[in-house]
Amino acid sequence: KQEVTQIPAALSVPEGENLVLNCSFTDSAIYNLQWFRQDPGKGLTSLLLIQSSQREQTSGRLNASLDKSSGRSTLYIAASQPGDSATYLCAVESNDYKLSFGAGTTVTVRA
Amino acid sequence: GAVVSQHPSRVICKSGTSVKIECRSLDFQATTMFWYRQFPKQSLMLMATSNEGSKATYEQGVEKDKFLINHASLTLSTLTVTSAHPEDSSFYICSARTGRPEAFFGQGTRLTVV
Numbered sequence: 001k002q003e004v005t006q007i008p009a010a011l012s013v014p015e016g017e018n019l020v021l022n023c024s025f026t027d028s029a030i031y032n033l034q035w036f037r038q039d040p041g042k043g044l045t046s047l048l049l050i051q052s053s054q055r056e057q058t059s060g061r062l063n064a065s066l067d068k069s070s071g072r073s074t075l076y077i078a079a080s081q082p083g084d085s086a087t088y089l090c091a092v093e094s095n096d097y098k099l100s101f102g103a104g105t106t107v108t109v110r111a
Numbered sequence: 112g113a114v115v116s117q118h119p120s121r122v123i124c125k126s127g128t129s130v131k132i133e134c135r136s137l138d139f140q141a142t143t144m145f146w147y148r149q150f151p152k153q154s155l156m157l158m159a160t161s162n163e164g165s166k167a168t169y170e171q172g173v174e175k176d177k178f179l180i181n182h183a184s185l186t187l188s189t190l191t192v193t194s195a196h197p198e199d200s201s202f203y204i205c206s207a208r209t210g211r212p213e214a215f216f217g218q219g220t221r222l223t224v225v
Contacts, residue, residue: 034213041219043117043216043218049213093214098157099155101155101156103152104154
């Protein structure tokens with residue numbers, strides 16, 4: 001069974017600092033890995049998707065890397081802003097289309 | 112991007128009653144829909160997978176008679192929580208997809224059973 005762990009569980013940084021969020025998974029036989037953002041009481045917004053054959057994906061200030069063999073992914077958010085405050089979830093997809101989620105990292109960016 | 116609409120966003124119901132949650136894909140046809148449950152500060156737990164026109168596949172430990180899922184069309188799936196009890200209070204989220212690669216999620220439904 002796939003286990004997904006996100007470290008740290010919570011993170012508080014001053015505005016402008018870069019953020020580094022970590023995700024690890026136990027079974028490297030994944031189809032892809034997706035990072036989501038979740039605001040309190042809301043659904044999920046897809047941020048980045050990395051196919052298993054890819055090493056990284058970038059979108060604006062966001063960059064996500066994937067090391068499938070070691071079961072790790074890292075989400076980097078450059079020059080953080082208060083609007084980046086949210087919970088960030090990592091999810092890995094198995095070959096059966098099912099997503100396994102981590103518990104998330106709750107980020108607070110202080111103005 | 113693809114839009115998934117989930118309704119209602121919040122619902123409060125009395126213990127023993129049933130509640131229906133709708134999940135619609137607005138601008139694409141979803142061959143598969145997923146229902147998740149999320150407890151505070153925990154990850155999303157997959158409850159069941161539904162394919163249009165066929166019975167849902169439930170994850171281990173999920174009571175199929177309590178959580179009824181219907182996927183009647185390529186754009187609509189419903190989750191009915193039957194005879195709800197306070198322990199069913201949770202955040203329920205649906206996901207819809209058509210093939211790969213991305214999964215798109217609804218806004219979630221906060222269910223409170225009193």
